[in-house]
Amino acid sequence: MMFPPRLPILAPTRAALAIVIAMLPIWTHAQDSAGPLPDMTSIEQAWERGDYVTVRDGLRQLAQDTGTPLAQYRYGQVLLEGRGGPRDLAGAITWLQRAVDQTHPQAATMLARIYLTGYEEAPRDPARAASLLARAATRGDAQAQYYLGLLTLNGDGVARDPQAAFNWFLAAAEQEHTQAQFELARAYRTGTGVTADPAAMQRWLTAAAEAGHTEAQYTLARALDTGTDAAPDRARALRWYRRAAEGGLPIAQRLLGMAYLTGDGVVQDSAEALRWLLQAAEAGDPGALNNLGHAFATGQGVDRDDARAALWYERAAGAGVARAMTVMGRFHETGRGVARDMDRAVAFYRQAAEQGDPRASERLGSLAASQALEGRVAPQLTVPWVLAAARAGDSAALSLLEAQAEDGLRAAQTGLGALLIEDDTRHAQGIALLTRAATAGATDAQAALGQVYVTGAAGVAQDYVTAHGWLNLAAAGGSQSAADTRDLIASLMTPGQIADAQAMARALYAAQAAQTPRTPQTVTVTE
Structure with a gap:
């Protein structure tokens, strides 16, 4: 093997030596300022x-100078969390x-959790995370193991495999991973x-609850409270409700507050009730907002x-509680509290x-019947409310519904007809109203008539041909349930009966089209 010739060592010039000597203090100072590398104990x-x-600073030095995976991992963590300086996601990914x-x-x-969350710098990539x-x-x-169990259970980034997911949850739970213990309890349930x-469900649920998992604590409390999946034990349930409430779970705070408000399983204590209900309400729990309203109202x-x-x-209504909306309507109607x-x-x-x-x-139906909605709501929009009030026994609402039906409101005819066919003394009148509305093109009336003839209810004879005809029209009008029923009875009919039903539907449609000018459309009939 040939080696390259050695280059001669040149003696430094006097000028070069002077430069080296001048730089020595600078180099010495730089070396002293760097000092020894920090150790992980001092960083902790x-x-x-x-x-x-x-x-x-310490982790950066260790990660750069030693290259140990622990230092790189910890440095990536502080960059990800923005500790001790700006958040640096790209840097975190590099070091991790x-x-x-x-x-x-x-x-x-x-790093997998970064790809599961998804960021602009690192779009969500469940397959890479898996x-x-x-x-x-x-x-x-x-x-x-826990996160891989979740991905495997949901088929996110990997093939869905509940059994494999269970195995991963079990592996993590046996290492006392609290969330995995809770998932394991759900799997056993x-x-x-x-x-x-x-x-097994009770065992793992209790393990997670004792480890401080608030949802597990609440779930265990509900099981003990309702006797579902556990022997009922109100005293134990309240202890777990309290654990979950103290852990910040709003629904547990609400239930514990109501227990103190009503004295259910505990000594009644209004101050304690308000303490928990207010915490739940301030956390935005809709039920707590409504319960506080009810408590002060009653x-x-x-x-x-x-x-x-x-x-x-009002806060409960804003949170979507329908009952609270109704109460606020009543308060504003009567001037109570507002x-x-x-x-x-x-x-x-x-x-x-x-x-x-x-x-x-x-x-609303009662208000319409008392004419309180005049000028506020169009009459045709009040029909469902008037029908609801009439069904509830409001005679004024029933009279208004009859007047609306007489005025030709199809919705009123349909609603009143459906109401009257339930009355053995007036079902003939109900059939007449439904027929009137159905002939005029009311899809709901057509579907209701079809159903009556399918079953032979309200004093009419069972008649699949007539039923098929009306259901066919309702299906053409967009009623999927009518289409489903039509297809069901078609399997019980002869070809001749189906042909008769189709002819009836075409005739009814032609009569309907002649009454009301409209854009031509095709009535779909099926064999």
Whole structure:
């Protein structure tokens, strides 16, 4: 082997030596200022003191100069969290990846969580996250096992496999990972990935609850309170409600507050009730907002105060509680706790009715019957409310519904017809009203008539041909339930009967089209 010739060593010139001598103090000062590398113990002490600037500087030196995966992982963590300086996601990813390349399991888990969350600098990538988690989970990292279990359970980034998810949850739970213990309890309860086992469910749920998992504490309390999946034990339930409430869970705070308000299982204590209800309400729990309104409105456990009741009910209404909307409608209608304002009352009632509160619909119907909605709501819009009030026994509402039906409002004819066919003494009148509305093109009336002829109810003979005809029209009008029923009875009919039903539907449609000019459309009939 030939080696290159050695270059001669040149003697330094006097000028060069002078430069070297001049630089020596600078080099010596730089070496002294760098000092020895910090050790991890001193960094941990700085962390405990909250001195994150020192932590960040120390970890940067260790990560850069030693290249140990622990230092790289910890430095990536402080960059991710923005400790001791600006948050640096790109830097965090770089250092965490370097630690991952040296098989550091916690770094792999942290990096996976970045890709599960998704950021502008690192878009969500569940497949990449799953790959990182698998590396850490197989090395025993409980956090990675838990997250990999979630991904596997939901089929997010990996194939869905409930049994594999259960195994990952079990591995993490056996390492006392609290969230995994809770997921394991749910799996045993629902039989997801494992045979349902109430005893095992109770065991893992209790383990998670005792470890401070507030949702597990609440779930255990509910099981003990209701006797579902556990022997009922009100005293134990209240203890777990308190644990969950003290852990900050709003629904537990609300239930504990109501227990103190009513004296259910505890000595009645209004101050304690308000303490917990207020905490839940300030956390935004809709039920607590409504319960506080009810307590002040009724004087249940507290001094009655309509103004305070209105404040809490209005907040509950804003949170979507339909009952609170109805109460606020009543308060504004009567001027209780607030200024009387009929427009606001109607607005609250309508909002509650749209949310499905029957009491609001009934009250609107009664107001319509008393002419209180004139000028506020178009008459055709009041029909469902008037029908609700009539069903509830409001005779004035029934009279208005009859007048609306006589005036030709199809919705009123349909609603009144459906109401009357339930009355053995008036079902013929109900059939007549439904037929009138159906012939005029009311889809709901067509569907109702079809159903009557399917079953042979309301004094009419069972007639599949007539039923099929009306259901066909309703299906053409967009009623899926009518289409489903039509297809069902078609399987019980002969080809001749179906042909007759189709002819009937075409004739009815032609008569309907002749009554009301409209854009031509095709009536869809099926064999």
